[in-house]
Amino acid sequence: MPQIDVRTMELRQLKQHILTLATLPETEAPVVSCYLALSAGAVADRNEFEAQVAALKIGSRGMSRRDLADAIKPIEAYLATELSPEAKGLAVFSRAGDTPYFLPLPVHISLPNWIVADSTPNLFHLVELKDSYHRYVLMICSETRARILEVNLGAVTAELWRQRPETRQRVGRTWTKRHYQHHRRGRAEQFLKEKVAVLERLMSSEGHVHLILAGDRRITDRLRRELPEHLLAQLVGVIPASSTSRDDTDVVQSTIASLIAAEQTESHETVDELLYQLRQGHLAAAGTKATHRALYCGQADVVVIAKQYAPGLGWTCGECGFTELEQPRPDTSCPECDARALHDFDIKEAIVRMAERHGCIVEVVNESEPLQRLGGIGCLLRYRLSDSCV
Ligand SMILES: [Zn+2]
Incomplete structure (x- = not known):
């Protein structure tokens, strides 16, 4: 086992x-x-x-x-x-x-x-889990401390970086109050810049594309202004968190909602792309039959499924492979080869399984009116569907 x-x-x-x-x-x-x-x-x-x-x-x-x-x-x-x-x-x-x-x-x-x-x-629930919970980088920061964590499927899997401040003692007793405050402001700015540099390096070296910031609002606002354009584009959430808490479990839990929201935005963008490609008449298919065919022929690239998609059962002939998705199963024998080896299958599961076997991206979309109108399912194609594959 x-x-x-x-x-x-x-x-x-x-x-x-x-x-x-x-x-x-x-x-x-x-x-x-x-x-x-x-x-x-x-x-x-x-x-x-x-x-x-x-x-x-x-x-x-x-x-x-x-x-x-x-x-x-x-x-x-x-x-x-x-x-x-x-x-x-x-x-x-x-x-x-x-x-x-x-x-x-x-x-x-x-x-x-x-x-x-x-x-x-x-497999559907497992595929939905894979689609919803990307791994991401979580930066928890205060004015003087920072932690950068990698979160995978809702759990912290690595502490990528931790920095603690230089302590006040090192500043020295002979400094005037004004000098000290000036030094502290400079240190804080320097500290933020350093954090962003570390973050940038870690995100790119570990291949991360999602970032969440957590901390006191003033700090996260300043940090956000320091982020270069490409990191800003990968920022999927900013959440308030106490900088004094030693346990990050609650912070990680509250980031999950941010991530699900970001994932849903991505899913809706994929639906938009699907609609665009369908209007162009090129690299897309919609509806159960066309999507099943594209997957069967190995032409699908991204499969978009409404969470509520429920096409029911199809049936297939165990002898000749004849498959029917829309008509009820005949009581007698296969209309193609006359064999009596007909059996039902779950269409949604068959589609998900083919998609995973072919290495397609599967996007599960919650509440999409346009996708529902297309029959709850569609796919983007690697290349145009040809008539040679049926
Ligand atoms: Zn048959």
């Missing part, structure tokens, strides 16, 4: 796990995907979880009850013994049968309670 430490789980690792899950070969046995909100080292709503498990066991037709029960057992064992009090959410994927699989992913962010069994892992 892979050991995943909630304190060190980073966006990079989450991306790797998503790719593993998106490419997990199917077997006869179902994969149980379970998402949970945690609280103080336990399942936040135990009753809801148990009700969902019971409903899953009753409702999963066409699956081996034994495989299903055997997949749920290690999840319950993990919940009983392995939960870290620091984790606020858990995504866990479990399969029994001949090729068992078990992957628990504890995270610092609460997840919706959701359990489902299918032939492949259910």
